[in-house]
Amino acid sequence: MAEEIINRVANSKLKVIDLEDYYPNGQRILFDIKDWLLEGLVLREKEFRTHVAEHDWSQYNNCYVALHCSTDAIVPDWAYMLIALELQNYSKLTVIGTLEDLESLIYSSIIAELDLSIYQDMPVIIKGCSNKPVPANALVLLSQKLKPIAKSIMFGEACSSVPLFKKKK
Numbered sequence: 001m002a003e004e005i006i007n008r009v010a011n012s013k014l015k016v017i018d019l020e021d022y023y024p025n026g027q028r029i030l031f032d033i034k035d036w037l038l039e040g041l042v043l044r045e046k047e048f049r050t051h052v053a054e055h056d057w058s059q060y061n062n063c064y065v066a067l068h069c070s071t072d073a074i075v076p077d078w079a080y081m082l083i084a085l086e087l088q089n090y091s092k093l094t095v096i097g098t099l100e101d102l103e104s105l106i107y108s109s110i111i112a113e114l115d116l117s118i119y120q121d122m123p124v125i126i127k128g129c130s131n132k133p134v135p136a137n138a139l140v141l142l143s144q145k146l147k148p149i150a151k152s153i154m155f156g157e158a159c160s161s162v163p164l165f166k167k168k169k
Helices: 045-054 077-087 099-113 136-146
Strands: 015-017 028-032 064-068 093-096 123-127 152-157 160-166
Touching: 028 099, 045 077, 064 077, 064 099, 077 093, 093 099, 099 136, 123 136, 136 152
Parallel strands: 015 123, 028 064, 064 093, 123 152
Antiparallel strands: 152 160
């Protein structure tokens, strides 16, 4: 007769946080303004404002938008601000930068709002593998927020975690 298999991980006090669980729905869009610049390099205010005024901003409804310019143009800050103000009524979030920057800022606001009190004096594993794009910056922010609360912090999976922090007694 075989012995019953006991799941020691499930029976432990170990808590797992998977940032993928907090991944917000919404399309991520990289908005390149180069086509609104003369030869992709020179911003002419009147023409730029015309592009902004005539663009259909509703297509970005409930999307996350990263504004950038893929050429070496020098783009004044007000140009990005003008676009962001138009997107404000439609997008969930608008930032200047790459899609990775966008994802990092999305998670930054999510982590800032997380109530981590359930992890008080508990051993915690921050799950490492995910199917959705969880930026490394989010893992850093979460670990920093957990440090004053958790008994210990590990990274990875319960079967093979890397210890990162343990409270001194």
